[in-house]
Amino acid sequence: MADARLSGKKSATHSASASAKKRKMSKADKERLKKEELERKQQEEEAARLQALEEVKKQQKEEAEMAVERTKLENEERKTRKHDMEELKQILEQNHEQLNQMNEERRRKAKWSRYMRCDGSPDPVNQGEINTYINLRLENNSRNDAESVLKDCQLDLSLIAELKYLLADTPPEQLVEKDVTLHNETINELENVVRTKLDLATLQVLCDATHLADSETGNLQHIVRNQEVALCVWGNLMKNPRVRSFEFSDLHFTFDIPRVLGLSDCAVRVMLTKFDHYSSTSKAAIPRRKKKEEVVEDVPPEEENKIEGEEEKQDEEKKEDEDEEEKEKEETEIDLMAALRGDAEDEPKEEEKEEEEVLEEDFEDPPTPEPPEYEDFDEEDDIIDLRANDVLGGIFHVNLLHMPPQPKTVGSWTITTLVDPPAIQAMDYSADPPPSTEEKDKNKDKKDEKPPITISMSLPADVLFLEEPQVARWDEKRKFWSTNGFSDLKFDEDAHTFSFKTTHFGTMCLLQDTHINMPFQSWELRPHKLNSAVFTIIAAIVEIEIEIKDALCCLSQPKDKPELESIRGKWVTPAELIKMMKCAGVNVFPNEDSSKFVSIQNKHPLIEDRAYQQMALTASAMAYSWSKWNNEREREEVIFQAAEALEDEPLLEEDWSVFLATKRRVMKLKMTEFDEEFNIAPTGDSGYKSNIYHLMSEVASEAALSRVNETNFQFVDCVEQLLRATKVLTYA
Structure with a gap:
């Protein structure tokens, strides 16, 4: 108990002593502590400033070193540019000449074969x-x-x-x-x-309806078909109001027969054609380039002089500021560069400078216009833009027709009424607007009610629909596909069926978004062996694989899509393959105006064009692939990956290197595809080259170069056509 009291007493004494010291701190002590704190902060700030300055100097030094190295590589590339470009030009011209000779010979033989054909068919050119x-x-x-x-x-x-x-x-x-x-x-x-x-x-089928009538129903049910056309006709001979719909079972095509039609002399023609002779006549299928107009404003002479004077003054002031900043920057860079070089012995001589200038002039690239801009589709809301939608599966006509008078047998005579003029007669049918609940009850027994027609169909077995199709009707007056009058669209992807309601009969089609598979997720072009490669594109929805061998190519993947069975594994020319794939619903081929519909980085056309050309030259030995950095860089920079691939095996991640192509040169970069930040620093082993072909000659082995030299021009052309058609450097 006493210890507790003693302890409490000591604590109280200590607290009182501390409190007294706190109370006794003089103003001078406070000032001193404040000054010490301020000095400490200043020292920390100064240390931080010096460290930041050191880092800036270090960064400037590194940048200067890189600039020196880059300048050195550029100077070396300039010296060899003329030779490299001449050699590349000669190779391309030789391939082009061989290709032209081969195609001219092919066209000559085809023309002679057409002339000598003796099958009775006319020559369409004659x-x-x-x-x-x-x-x-x-x-x-x-x-x-x-x-x-x-x-x-x-x-x-x-x-x-x-x-x-x-x-x-x-x-x-x-x-x-x-x-x-x-x-x-x-x-x-x-x-x-x-x-x-x-x-x-x-018309002839309708005139023979009685003779062709089905024995069970008494109505006309007639189908004639071949590979291009299916002509199906239903004729209402019995006028049975209990018949509410009819199905052409061979085609799995069903349509409603409202009561008003069930009691009339009508017929329905369902005609499916593989061809489309309508879309090409519509202006909706034509690219709509914007016309650049120069706007000239009328300005009074005195105002014009005043404006010019002010602009000149502003320009002079701005120029002075810029010159001063540039001068300071140059002085800093000169000091750093001089320090790095040590002395001026490495500077190029005047003769070398003049030679470099001559080389630059010799290979001045042609001016490239800015990418064209395209106008919006400003037609009515119901009009289909055929630049943004593809017609798939051909055309289907669902026409309501008048049933012509049928032959009558009187004794031993058959009396036939001749139709003059001999032409089918369309029957008008416009569905009534949707009735209210009261009107439904009131009109439920009316015989003349015209409800919308429900049409159900199996989708073409050789077309891959990647989304619910859009249905449209051909408007003959306006020459457009229109979505007006359609409702209750239903798409069963598993059953491969589609149904809808329509207020009118007519010529119809199914459409799919042209750019549904764009932009692509990735792509790769990998050699198999000499004059053989595989081109893979992982598009937005499907993954395709195209085998290439000499002048021909074929679609080999996907194998899990039965709709593509008819074209898979079929060896054709690139032009034929592109047409087949588009018709089958696998469109990975951008149009000239596709950039209007797809969010992409439009790459410089000259750089892109040369890249496809030179990739094709080396595609027998070098693999090429997409890079995630490509879309992040400017229009004048194309980034891709490349690797030597002589064995027909998948490449590992570490096999790939990143390359940069600009309008003037191509380089291999130190960075990898998996770096966190982009670094334009080149590798020291390959330097700069004026083109992909010669850069690959630097980084590839002797075996790879030998295979490249043995590559034939037909394979090069086939690869180049596919690369140009898919535009993977822009759309991936």
Whole structure:
């Protein structure tokens, strides 16, 4: 107890003593402590400033060292540029000449083969032959039955395809404007022949409805089809109001038959065609470039002089400030550079400078215009922009027609009413607007009610729909595809079916977003062996793989899409493969105006063009791939990865190196794809080169160079076409 009291007493005494000391601190002591604290802070700030200055100096020194190294490499590249560019030019010209010779020979043989053909088909280029053929086709009414028409239309379609191929395959300099106009007119006339004959075939089926009627239902149910056309006709002969819908079971195509139609002399034609003769006639399919207009404002002379004077004064002041800043910067850089160089012996002589200037002039790149801008699609909201949407699966016509008078048998006579003019007659049908609940109850027994028509269909088995299709109707007056009048769209991806309601009959199509697979996630071009490679693109939704061998290529992946079975593994030219893949719904080929619809970094066209050209030259031995840095860099810088690949095996991450291509030169960078920050510092082993071809010659082995030299021009052209078509350096 006493110890506790003693302890408490000591604590109280200590507390009182401390408190007394605190009270006794003089003003001078406080000032002294304050001064010491201030000095300490100043010392810390000074130390931090000196450290920051050291870091800045160190950074400036490193940058100066890099600048010296870069200048040295640039000077070395300038000295070899003329030789390298001449050598590259010679290689490209030789390949181009061989390719032109091969194509000219191919076209010559095709022309001779066409001339010697003895199958009765006209030469579509010969105006006399083709005009006679078209006139005879339209005048001949002895072959208007459906079977004959579909057979004859195959020839018409082959002639159209022949002319389109001729226009696409002939070099522009060999195309005469007059011939182009004549060929396009012939195409239009042949398309008109196809439409006319299919209508006449439909009419003949309708006129023979009684003879062709189904024994069970008593109605007309007739289907004739080939690879290009399916002509299906249903005719209402029995007028049974209990028939509410009908399905062409072979095509899995179903449509409603409202009561008002079930009691009328009507017919429905469902015609599916693989071809589309409508979209090309619409202005919605044409790129819409903006016209650059110079705006000239009228300014009074006195105001103009005043403005010019003020601008000159501002420019002079700005120039003085900039000159002063530039002078200070140059002085700092000169000191650092001089310190790094040690003496002036390494500076290039005047003769070398003049030589470098001459080399620069010798290979001055052609001026490249700015990328064109495209206008927005400013038509009505219901109009389909065909620059942003692809028509897939062909065209399907669902037409409501008048049933022509049927033959009557009187005794031993058959009386037939002739249709004049001999043409199908469309029946008008416009669905009523959606009724209210009261109107529904009031009109439920009305026979003339016109509800929307529900149409259900199986999607084409050879088309891959990656999203719910959009349905549109052809507006003949406006020459556009329109979405007006459609509702209740339903897409069953697993069952591969699609249904919708429409207020009108007509010519219809299904569409998919052109750019649904853009931008790409990644890409890779990897050699298999000499004149063989595999091109892989991981697009936004699908992953595709294209095998390349000599002049041909084929789609090898994906293998889990049955819709692509008809084109997978089929060896064709790049142009044919592009067409096949687009028709199958796998579009990884940007249009000239696709940058308007896809968020990308539009790379400089000259750099991109040269990169594809030179990658193709070395694609037998060098693998190329995307880089995550490419989209982050400016338009004038293209970043990609490359690695030597002589074995047909996947490459490891450490095998790849990062490369930078600009308008003037190409370099291998020290950094890797997995660095946190981009570093433009080049590696010392390869330096700078004027092009990818010669840079790869520096970094590749003798075996790789040997394979590159043995590569044939057809393989180079095939790879280059695919790279240009996919534009992977911009769209990945």
